[in-house]
Amino acid sequence: MSNAAILPQDRPAAVPVAEHRATWRWMIAFRFLLINLVGLALVAAAWMAGLLDPIFATDSTHLVKLIVTVFVVGLVWAAQRAFMLARELNALDQPRPTPQTRVGDWLARIQGRDAAVRANLAGALKLKLAQRIATVRHVANVLVLLGLIGTVLGFIQALSGVQPDTVGDVAAIPGMVSRLLEGMSTALYTTLVGSALNIWLILNYRLLEAGSVHLLSRLVERGESNGRV
Template identity: 35%
Template sequence: MKWDYLLFYRWLALNMVGFAILWVFHMNGMVEPVFLADSSYIVYVIAGLFLYGMVLCGFRVWKTSRELNWVKRGDKGKLKEFADKSRQSDRESVKEAFEIKLFARISFVKYISSSLVMLGLLGTVIGFIMVLTNIPANAVGDAAQVGKLVGALTNGMGVALYTTLVGAITNLWLNANYNMLRTGVVNLIAAILESADPQ
C-alpha cells in the first residue's frame, strides 16, 4: 500500500538528518578531538550504548510500523490477539494489560536514553577527580610546576566537558527516537481499539 511503513520511514529520515549533521562535524575535524581528549574512555562507552539503543529502537519502530500496516488492512497482528482475549474475559482489564505490554516493550529505549546522560555526568565527576588528584602539591607556588598543572587541568577538564557534551547530545537524539516510537505505539493501540470495537 501507499503508506506502508510510514513510521519506519519517518524514523529513518530523522536519523539520516542526524547522521548527516554528525558527518559534517566529522569532516570539519570536530568529532575526533572529543574521543582523543577523553582518557577515561567514557565517551566510547556512551557512543557504543547510544548505537545499541538506536539499533534496538529501529527494530521496535519497524515492528510497530508493521503492526500498524496489519491493523489498517484488517489482517492479523496485535488486533487478532486483543480481539481473541477480549472475547474471553473482561474487556477493560484486557485493554489495560495490552497497553502495559506494548509500552513495556519500548521502555528500554527510555532507560538507555537516561543512562547516556547519567554516564555523561559520571564523566564530569571523573574529570574533576582527575584534575584534583593529578595536581602536584607544590605546583601552586612553583613556577617550574606550571606545565604539570596545566597538563592535569587540560586532561581532567577534557574528560569532564566532552563526556557531558556527548552524553547530553546522545540523550537528546535517542529521546527524539523514543518519542517517535512512543507515538507509533499510541497510534497502534488506538487503531487496534478502533478496529476491535463492534460497529
C-alpha cells in the first residue's frame, strides 16, 4: 500500500524534470542562433544603408579586415563549443552515457571513489570546461586591442600629414586636411568595428559560460547521486 501511494506521486514529477533538461539543451542552440542571427541582421541592415562602404573604403591600414577575420575565427570556435555543450547535455540525459563523451568518461572515473576524490575530479572538470571556452573570451579581447591599435595608427596617420613648415602655405592646406580626415576615419572606424564585434562575441561567450555551469552542476549532481547509491 505504501509503495502504491508513493509511485503515482513520483512519476509525474519525473516528466517535468526531463522536459526541463531537454528544453535547456535546445535553448543553448536556440539562443546561439538567435544572438548571431540578430547580429547578421544588423550587419545586413548597415550594409543596405551604405554604412559599411566608407569603413572598408578608408581602411588603408587593413586593420578592419583583420578585425573581421579574427572575429569570424572566434565565432566559428564559439559555434564548435556550443555544439560540444549540446552534445554533452544530450549524453547526460541518457541512462548510460558512452565513454566517448566527456560526461560518460567523468561518470566512469568517479565510480567507487570517495567524496574527496569526486570533489577533486569535479574541480578538474570545471577547469577543463572553462579552458575550452576561454579562447572565445581571449579572441573578443583581441578585437578591442586591435581596435585600439587602429586608433593609435589613425592618429599617427592624421598627424603625419601636418607639416609645420608648410602650415602657412595655402596650397598645402587641402592635402593636410585630406590626410587628417583619412587618419581620423581610420582611428574611429577601427575602434567602432573592434568594439561592436567584441560585444557580439562576448554575448556568445556568456552563453557558453552559462551552458558550461549548467552542464557541470548537473553532472556533479548526477555523480553524487550515483556515489551515494
